Amino acid sequence: MKINSIQPRFKENYDVGYIGFTYNKSNLTSIGIAYFTDWVRVSDIKVSHCFIVTGEDELIEASAKEGVREDTISKYFNDPNVQVFFRKPKIKSPKVTGEFLSLAAKAYRGYKYNYFAILIQSLYGNKTLPAILGLFGISRDSIRMALISLFEPLLEHFDHGFICSGLVARVLIITNCFYTEVPYNLISPQELFESAKPFYPWKGSVVVKSR
Numbered sequence: 001m002k003i004n005s006i007q008p009r010f011k012e013n014y015d016v017g018y019i020g021f022t023y024n025k026s027n028l029t030s031i032g033i034a035y036f037t038d039w040v041r042v043s044d045i046k047v048s049h050c051f052i053v054t055g056e057d058e059l060i061e062a063s064a065k066e067g068v069r070e071d072t073i074s075k076y077f078n079d080p081n082v083q084v085f086f087r088k089p090k091i092k093s094p095k096v097t098g099e100f101l102s103l104a105a106k107a108y109r110g111y112k113y114n115y116f117a118i119l120i121q122s123l124y125g126n127k128t129l130p131a132i133l134g135l136f137g138i139s140r141d142s143i144r145m146a147l148i149s150l151f152e153p154l155l156e157h158f159d160h161g162f163i164c165s166g167l168v169a170r171v172l173i174i175t176n177c178f179y180t181e182v183p184y185n186l187i188s189p190q191e192l193f194e195s196a197k198p199f200y201p202w203k204g205s206v207v208v209k210s211r
Contacts, residue, residue, distance in 0.1 A: 062164045088199060
């Protein structure tokens with residue numbers, strides 16, 4: 001898939017309520033997340049992080065160091081190693097706007113990062129365990145659902161908070177843009193990016209790069 005690069009233009013190729021996805025080709029954490037979640041990747045595009053746009057240079061995201069916080073989008077635009085993709089949510093109600101999604105996201109400011117969810121994802125996202133169990137006819141999806149059944153009761157209790165894609169999925173769920181049978185904190189950025197359910201079709205192969 002050919003990836004074109006365009007300049008970020010607020011109200012043209014991204015807006016309040018849009019979901020931003022990033023991949024940092026020089027960051028080990030980003031590379032690791034992409035590695036553990038590439039089993040759901042169906043396109044040539046890798047993503048490892050996501051956030052909700054709340055203004056021209058404003059976002060809400062779940063950060064491993066600080067939890068759910070506000071920050072600038074330009075920190076991604078201005079990093080030559082970072083690719084930024086935007087997807088527009090399917091808003092089904094006239095009462096729900098991009099600003100409404102923004103307010104819904106801001107309500108979670110201060111929540112912790114959910115390391116327990118990352119642990120569960122790493123168990124079924126690694127290549128060794130599924131390969132071994134695959135010899136016995138056990139699929140990765142089966143492993144995933146078994147781990148969910150085992151750990152779901154503890155997922156919120158153990159570490160009440162969000163991973164980045166869990167925060168985005170939660171906001172999309174409560175604004176009636178998305179439905180999933182998988183706990184929202186166990187949806188990876190790649191899986192969310194690939195999903196056709198919550199987003200309008202992506203027009204072309206576009207990366208929003210530095211100004």
